[in-house]
Amino acid sequence: MQGSHNLTVNSNWTNNGTYDPGTGTVTFNGTSTISGTTTSHEFYNITINATKTMTAPSDNINLYGNWLNNGIFNHNSGTITLLGTSDQNITSGNYPFYNLTVQNSSTGVNLLDNATVAYALSLVDGIFSTGSNYIISQDLTINAITNFSDQSFVYGNIRKYIGNGVTYPLPIGKGTSSTDYLRADLISAITGGTSYIDVSVDAITETSNNIDANLTSTQNGEDLTEVLGEDAIWTIIPNVQPTGTYGIRLYVANIGLDAGDDNFFCIVKRDGASADYSDWLSLDGSTTIPANDAAGRIYDSGNGYAERDGYTSFSQFSIAKWTSTLQVELVSFKGICKNNSAILSWQTYSEINNDYFIIEKSRDMVNFFEFTRVDGAGNSNVINSYEVKDNELFSGDNFYRLKQVDFDGTKETFNTIVINCDKSNDSEAIINVYPNPFRSVLKLYIENLNDHDVELIFLDETGRIVLKKSIFVTDKLYETSIDLKELKPAIYYLRLVSDLKVFNIKVTKQ
Template structure:
């Protein structure tokens, strides 16, 4: 690989064809976003690289067999950019207490084609985690997504830098899933809990941290599609802390449909870290009022209108200028209780406008800004 990323989708990249033809990899730039498969024979090996990562970050895995496999075969690896959770934590590794996982993702590495036996060392380069002290990072292992994180093999102190740390673990056996864990103070904000619950038409959100460094505040956001998010509230952080801290927020106007909530953590210097969303669907919102939301606002060319808790009907949409003149009129058919209508307003000159929506004998007025 010399430039750019490769996205495999439902396919995979296979290096080599058999235990007699292992193949080679040369890498200077880019990541494989998806599965990459490599062949191993029944000999020891050193730093066999899996060039995986995300669109923005190269996060390779390296496998070195220190005791030869009893039979050759393949390993298939990827980087899964989703929350590894903290199931099984805390962990005690010779008096070193591992309290959190890096939320940015984890590495599934699975054996196939008859690969068995042997012991190996694994190195994971975890670029872009916002690490505070890379020497306090640990490599964790679990059987699958439903299993707790464990400590298999022997720890070796991480190398590299806070920007590009590499975690090491030696003398492991068996393959499954791997992640980066940290002692207190290793990661910028160590989140141990984030949940949401419906109570009398209001969503109550709770979170807890066990460590914070330079934490100015949290932003709570919600979404119906995991793409477009709306700010619910801001919560003041604790700055620097090594003790358990609890936070809560209320969403007094939750979406009627399936919703997703997420946290953003903002440092004093403006650095933002986004945690993975949680899903929630409340069944006791019969009395919730219909609501219209728009995004983005301000907008450049397209404006999206979200009809929340408005059942199937025909809606009238108007764009009104500051002189009170209606300059655009169109109709939309609301197909469900969480419907989004997209308006192409590219030809409008930059200015302040007023969006008027009439649906089910209700009138909604929202100020919008064209940039």
């Protein structure tokens, strides 16, 4: 049968030959089942009339025009493939598809009501525009949405049902151009509560309080300088907030980043009702980001993404940037006793024009002398690790101070640590702080004070107490970050008081 015929089917449709649909409409006006020896049933427009029923074949329907369901549709575990060469409109009538494939070589497919895909949504070609409606993906496996790209994604809203232990791709966009493609991933460790999330992405005009000048959050001790909200803000709304944790990946393609931003961008989060950039938070300390130069921190020729793990609630997300103002960004400076020697080790996140390090030593924390020099990495944006050994220890306390020297002779002094190998044993309490000087966040490294409360007392140079905080040390090797943005730049004396020992450390806020 050939030609652009409009046909009304009051019973079953059986195709054992060849049907050329042209541009005609087949209207199902009874209780109908599609069957036949062909494995791909070709239609242009399909209409199911009100109160009428159509049961699909268990193989494939190729649709070149519109789908209008005013009645009842039984998917029969089959596949509907949208193969139009012009815009196609889909009205599901709230009856689910089993497999739905978008392979439209024109501008794409328009969703005129909510549509559910019970198993696999395959985005091969063309943009799936939902308007204010939702494409609902019910399958809980990683293969629920496949084949997506910047040539085929969802412009509008995805409702994704989720389980535990699966990373779900969310191929979402803010428009119909390939440059509007702004993929996200959900890394689910959610054990309860949330059964689905609604996902969309948009961009804003930075104005009023939605401006970078209002940013107050930090990452790795550095102030965030820019949120890319004018490029993308992802909104994720759950049916209820989750039990357990999850991670998010936001892909950098079509975002204002390049390779020069490697290791200096991260995900930030704020309440969905916020209209103020001061509400963007990195949540550094309660969440984690990958290590420098790992996936999740690099641009990777536009194929990379930002990643953050450990979230416990959903809201709005974007990508923020910062610029390191430190020539050497120090991760840690630590010391331990081993076989009557002191082992000193330190790590850097990044180095700029770094010629060498100096380790200075003192017996009284007043008079220091140069103990040794270690070559720096010059320019580096990867983690570098260094270690030296001191076999000639003073009796009692040995103080070590780390300095960094640029190629032009500029010096920067970091924190001082103390080691006493005369009384060192497995139960000796040790506390180190870094970076020192610091900007907004001071990190503590604590050994052998597990299950103890530690009070942190900050005193100014006159001895006046300016701030108190308390922490509970949960592990034998314990690290934590203390947000100190309320302190003014100055020199402080940090007193750490536990029921085992009192520590006094001089720190500088820049």
